[in-house]
Amino acid sequence: MTDEPILRDAWARLDALAARPGAPSIRALFAADPDRARRFTARLGDLTLDLSKTAIDGETLVALLDLAYAAGLDGFRQRLFAGAMVNPTEGRAAMHMALRSHAGDGLMALDEKASVLAAAERDRMHGFVARIHDGSLRGATGERFDTVVNVGIGGSDLGPLMATEALTLARGGRMAARFLSNVDGTGAAGILRACDPARTLVLVASKTFTTDETMSNARALRSWIAASLGEDAVGAHFAALSTNAAAVAAFGIAPERMFGFRDWVGGRFSLWSPVGLSIALAAGWEAFQAMLDGGRHMDAHFRDADLADNLPVLLALTGIWHASVLGYGQHCVLAYDDRLRRFPAFLQQLEMESNGKSVRLDGTAVTRPTCPVLFGEPGTNAQHSFMQLVHQGTRIVPVDFILAARPDHDRPEAHLVLAANAFAQAAALLQGKTLAAVTAEMRASGVAEADIARIAPHRVFAGDRPSTTLLFERLDAFSLGRLIALYEHKVAVQGFLWGINSFDQWGVELGKVLAKGILPDLTPNLTEGAAPGAHDASTAALIARFHALRET
Ligand code: F6P
Numbered sequence: 396m397t398d399e400p401i402l403r404d405a406w407a408r409l410d411a412l413a414a415r416p417g418a419p420s421i422r423a424l425f426a427a428d429p430d431r432a433r434r435f436t437a438r439l440g441d442l443t444l445d446l447s448k449t450a451i452d453g454e455t456l457v458a459l460l461d462l463a464y465a466a467g468l469d470g471f472r473q474r475l476f477a478g479a480m481v482n483p484t485e486g487r488a489a490m491h492m493a494l495r496s497h498a499g500d501g502l503m504a505l506d507e508k509a510s511v512l513a514a515a516e517r518d519r520m521h522g523f524v525a526r527i528h529d530g531s532l533r534g535a536t537g538e539r540f541d542t543v544v545n546v547g548i549g550g551s552d553l554g555p556l557m558a559t560e561a562l563t564l565a566r567g568g569r570m571a572a573r574f575l576s577n578v579d580g581t582g583a584a585g586i587l588r589a590c591d592p593a594r595t596l597v598l599v600a601s602k603t604f605t606t607d608e609t610m611s612n613a614r615a616l617r618s619w620i621a622a623s624l625g626e627d628a629v630g631a632h633f634a635a636l637s638t639n640a641a642a643v644a645a646f647g648i649a650p651e652r653m654f655g656f657r658d659w660v661g662g663r664f665s666l667w668s669p670v671g672l673s674i675a676l677a678a679g680w681e682a683f684q685a686m687l688d689g690g691r692h693m694d695a696h697f698r699d700a701d702l703a704d705n706l707p708v709l710l711a712l713t714g715i716w717h718a719s720v721l722g723y724g725q726h727c728v729l730a731y732d733d734r735l736r737r738f739p740a741f742l743q744q745l746e747m748e749s750n751g752k753s754v755r756l757d758g759t760a761v762t763r764p765t766c767p768v769l770f771g772e773p774g775t776n777a778q779h780s781f782m783q784l785v786h787q788g789t790r791i792v793p794v795d796f797i798l799a800a801r802p803d804h805d806r807p808e809a810h811l812v813l814a815a816n817a818f819a820q821a822a823a824l825l826q827g828k829t830l831a832a833v834t835a836e837m838r839a840s841g842v843a844e845a846d847i848a849r850i851a852p853h854r855v856f857a858g859d860r861p862s863t864t865l866l867f868e869r870l871d872a873f874s875l876g877r878l879i880a881l882y883e884h885k886v887a888v889q890g891f892l893w894g895i896n897s898f899d900q901w902g903v904e905l906g907k908v909l910a911k912g913i914l915p916d917l918t919p920n921l922t923e924g925a926a927p928g929a930h931d932a933s934t935a936a937l938i939a940r941f942h943a944l945r946e947t
Contacts, residue, residue, distance in 0.1 A: 401465045402462070402465055402466060404465075405458065405461050405462040405465045405466075406462065406720075406763070408458045408461070409455070409458050409459065409462065409716070409720045410720060412454060412455050412458055412720075413720050413721055418450060419449075419450025419721065419859070419861075420450065420859050421448060421449065421450050421825055421858075421859045421860075421861060422825065422826065422827075422858060422859055424450065424452050425447070425825075428452075431447050432445070432447045434447070434453075435447035435449075435451065435456075437704060437705075437706055437709055439693075439696050439700075439706050439877075441867050441868040441874075442706065442865065442866075442867045442874070442877060442878075442881075443864075443865070443866045443867065444706050444709060444710065444863065444864075444865055445863060445864040445865075445866070446709060446713055446863050448821055448824070448825045448861060448862045448863070448864070449713055449716070449717070449793070449861040449862070449863065450716075450721075450859075450861060451713060451716055455716065456703075456712075459712040459715065459716060460702055460703055460712070462712075462715075462892065463702050463708065463712065463888075463892065464702070466891065466892050468702060468708070468888065468891060468892070469702070471887075471888075471891045472697070472698055475489065475492075475887065476492065476502070476694075476698050477503065478490050478493075478502060478503040478504040478505055478507075478509060478659070479505075480505060481896075481898060482661075482896060482898035482899055483756065483896065484896050484899045484901070485658075485898070485899050487504075487505075487658050487659050487898065488503075488504040488505050488509075488659040489659065489661060489664070489887070489897075489898045490502060490503075490504035490509045490659040490660070491659075491660050491661065491664035491665070491667060491668075491883070492690075492691075492694045493509030493510045493512070493513045493659075494513045494517075494656070494660065494667035494668050494687070494690075495667050495687035495688070495690040495691040495694065495876070495880075496509075496510040496513065496514075496691060496694075497510065497514065497691075498510055498511050498514035498515075504657065504659035505659070507657065507659070509657070509659065512657065513656075513668070516654060516655060516656065516668075516669060519654060520654055520669055520672055520675060521675075521680055523634070523654070523672075524672070524675045524676055524680050524683075525680065527540055527570075527596065527676060528569055528570075528676075528679075528680075533631075534592075534593050534594060534595075534596075534624075534628070534631055534632055535593070535624050535625070535627065535628030535631040535632065536593045536624060536628070538593045538594050539594065540570065540594055540595065540596040541570055541571060541591075541594045542570060542571045542572075542573065542590050542591070542594055542595045542596070543570050543571070543572050543573070543595075543596045543597075543598060543672075543673050543676045543677060544572075544573045544574075544575055544586055544590065544595055544596070544597045544598065544616065545572065545573070545574050545575070545598045545600050545672075545673040546575045546576075546597060546598065546599050546600065546609055546612045546613050546616060547574075547575075547576065547598075547599070547600030547601055547606075547609055547636075547670070548576040548577070548601075548606060548608045548609050549576075549606075549662050549663065549744060549748075550602070550661065550662030550663040550664070550665050550666075550670070550744060551600035551601050551602060551606075551609065551636070551662060551665065551670050552574055552576040552600070553663075553737065553740055553741045553744050554663070554665065554666025554670065554671070554741055554879075555574070555600065555666055555670060555671055555672075555673045555674050556574040556576075556737055556741075557666075557735070557737040557738055557740065557741040558666055558671065558674045558678075558686060558875060558879070559572045559574075559673055559674050559677045559678060560734060560736065560737055561734045561735055561737075561738070561870065561875050562674065562677070562678035562682050562686070562734075562872055562875065563677050563678050564733060564734045565734060565803040565804055566803065568677040568678055568679075569676065569677060569678065569679050570676050570677050571677070572673050572676070572677035573586055573589070573590065574673070575612050575616070576608065576609075576612075577608065578607065578608035578611050578612065580615075582612070583612055583615045583616065586616070587615075587616075587619050592619060592620050592623035592624055592632070593623070593624060595620075595632065596632060596633075596634065596676070597613070597616050597617075597620070597632055597633050597634070598633075598634050598635070598636055598672055598673055599613045599633065599634070599635045599636070599637070599643075599646070599648070600635075600636040600637075600670050600672075600673075601635075601636070601637055601639075602637060602638050602639075602656075602658075602660070602662050602665060602670070603637070603638070603639055603642075604635070604637045604638075604639035604642035604643055604646070605639070605642060607907070607910075610646075613646065617629055617633070617646075617647075620632045620633070629647060630647070630648070630649055630652070633647075633648050633652060634648065634652040634653070634654065634672070635648040635652060635653045635654070636653075636654050636656075636668070636669040636670050636672055637653065637655065637656075637669075638655060638656055638657060638658055638660075640653060640655065654669030654672060655669065656668040656669055656670070661898050662900075663744045663745050663748055663749065664745075664883060666879070667686075667687055667690060671683060671686075674686070678872070681872075682872040683872070684872075685871065685872035685873045685876065686872040686873070686875055686876035686879075687876060688873055688876065689872065689873035689874060689875060689876025689877035689878075689879075689880070690876040690877065690879060690880040691876075691880075692873070692876075692877055692880075693706075693707070693876070693877045693880035693881050693884065694880060694884075697880075697884040706881055707880075707881050707882075707883075707884030707885045707887075707888055708884075708888055710863065710881065710882075710885040711884075711885040711886075711888035711889045711892070712888075713793075713863060714726065714767075714793075714885065714889055715889060715892055715893075717767070717793045717861065718764050718765070718766070718767045719763040719764055719765070719893070720763075721791075722764060723767060723790070723791050723792065723793055724764065724767050724768060724790070725767050725768045725769075725770070725790060725792045725793075726746075726767040726768070726769045726770075726792065726793055726794075726795070727769075727770055727771050727777075727781075727785060727792050727793070727794045727795070728742055728769060728770075728771035728794070728795045728797070729771055729772070729773070729774040729777050729794055729795065729796050729797065729817070729820070730771070730773055730774065730797040730798075731773065731774040731775070731796065731797065731798045731813050731814065731816065731817040732773065732797065732798070732799060732870055733773050734803075734870055735773065735797065735870070736772075736773045738771070738797070739769065739770060739771030739772065741879075742769055742771070742882060743769050743770070745882060745883065745886055746766055746769050746882070746886055747766055747768070747769060748900050748902075748903070749766070749886045749887075749890060749897040749898070749900075750765050750766035750886060750889055750890045750893065750895060750897055751765070751766045751902065752765060752766075752890075752893075752895040752896065752897075752902070753765065753895075754895065755893070755894040755895055756894055756895065756896055757894070761893060761894065761895065763893070765889075765893045765895060766889070771795075774796070774813070774816060774817055774820065775813065775816045778816065778820060782820065785824070785860065786823060786824065786856055786860070787856060787857070791860055791861070792860075793860075793861045793862060793863070794820075794821070794824065794860075794861075794862040794863075795862070795863050795864075795865065796817050796820065796821050796862055796863070796864040796865065797864075797865045797878070798813075798814060798817045798864070798865070798866050798867075799866075799867055799868065799869050799870040799874070800814070800866065800867070800868050800869070801868055801869040802869075803869065803870065803871075817864075820862075821862045821864055823856065823858075824858070824860035824861070824862050825858060825859070825860070825862070826856075826858050827855075827856035827857050827858015827859060827860070828854070828855060828856040828858070829855065830851055830852065830855050833851045833854045833855055834847055834851050837850070837851060837854075865878070865881075912928045913928065913930070913934070913938070915928065916928050916930075916938055917938065917941065917942075
């Protein structure tokens with residue numbers, strides 16, 4: 396796709412804009428345009444997206460939008476919402492939007508009535524959650540459930556964990572929620588130590604119901620329930636969230652305890668599906684539904700708004716300018732909100748599993764960098780760890796600042812300090828500090844000239860470092876849903892413009908296969924007499940050393 400002449404021209408225009416002398420000086424853009432902050436800010440209700448602290452000027456924005464039009468982004472939006480096969484390598488639609496739609500919205504996934512199917516399953520989930528909460532559904536010993544353990548990994552963990560924390564950290568939840576993902580036995584041991592089996596409901600969340608880590612952990616918790624309460628108790632303490640009814644039944648979970656979804660929901664887009672049951676149990680059904688409503692609101696905006704006013708499109712184009720035109724290889728997300736402390740981890744899967752690709756849909760290699768490496772931590776904590784590099788390092792790392800204007804706690808003064816820091820970090824990245832300013836400041840404080848000469852260069856900030864800011868009124872379930880869907884659509888737009896498939900994840904397969912081949916060589920008692928597998932020399936040496944260390 397990128398080789399089509401019209402697209403070649405669009406990319407060439409962007410390259411030419413980036414190569415202009417003096418570009419990309421963000422400070423110069425502010426100096427030249429007093430109205431820049433307003434002109435480069437987009438809004439959807441209270442949600443404000445400020446792009447002004449990037450090197451995008453009017454011409455660049457037009458060129459980015461031209462790229463989007465030339466590539467046919469309008470048509471892609473239509474195909475996505477029509478439930479077309481936008482994931483051709485797996486032969487699927489990507490219709491996670493149906494999970495937050497109303498039954499009457501009529502969304503389809505290929506030839507399935509996606510809105511109707513999703514609404515029906517949502518009703519079943521709602522009934523289940525209501526019965527757990529009102530105590531009509533209890534554990535095998537008759538005790539009420541007070542803890543839910545979600546066993547899942549990747550999209551079956553990160554989304555539910557991130558959203559549950561976001562919605563319960565400030566005010567507490569209806570039930571305690573724990574998340575068991577890693578196959579490292581430490582996680583399961585911690586849960587066994589902390590939870591009372593009689594009051595614990597286990598959700599096995601796995602789209603495929605074959606993921607090794609999840610099945611291993613699910614079996615560990617099954618044995619724990621059986622050992623503590625008896626084999627007959629297992630059914631009352633488990634539920635499954637999956638597309639694989641046969642595997643769920645084989646595990647011993649009854650059909651009425653299975654909440655299903657379809658293959659047109661990708662794992663990293665599945666928190667809106669039954670995979671989000673832990674969110675509903677912990678934060679309450681109203682919160683879960685409000686989160687879906689927020690997602691649906693963003694869907695309508697993304698589907699209908701002009702590209703030039705479209706928040707996911709603008710965020711995506713800004714990212715493309717940074718990653719694929721200016722060549723910035725990293726991207727940092729700083730939510731100034733402890734409730735969003737797992738948001739960067741969630742985004743890592745959403746963005747990097749979706750767009751960490753180097754082959755286009757037509758099988759040819761991409762010619763420009765695609766998804767940057769994404770990382771982040773809550774602000775202000777990040778300021779005291781890696782922000783040094785973002786301010787003064789040799790790499791330019793664009794930052795997304797995320798901030799709610801109103802807190803959800805009783806220390807409003809702390810929130811003002813938090814917000815001041817968020818704004819200050821973005822301002823510092825933009826403004827920087829010149830050698831002249833540092834020198835004058837040191838002189839004014841009476842520092843000796845020799846010390847000024849020695850130290851001043853270390854205190855210079857280059858400035859002109861890009862950031863975007865997302866500011867909204869408060870973080871609640873609705874605005875959380877809106878925020879997540881904003882990034883989901885950003886990812887889809889970027890993948891489309893890069894010409895790659897955002898909805899498959901073949902890159903995770905090879906390691907899984909190799910692990911299966913290595914495991915027998917780590918457990919020689921299981922394979923006595925069998926020849927060791929063929930490994931590269933380094934892996935073979937590490938396996939030998941592993942055995943040696945365990946024998947001492
Ligand atoms: O290995 C990657 C992956 O396939 C993710 O895409 C997915 O979210 C995760 O594993 C878990 O898969 P499942 O929900 O099928 O257990």
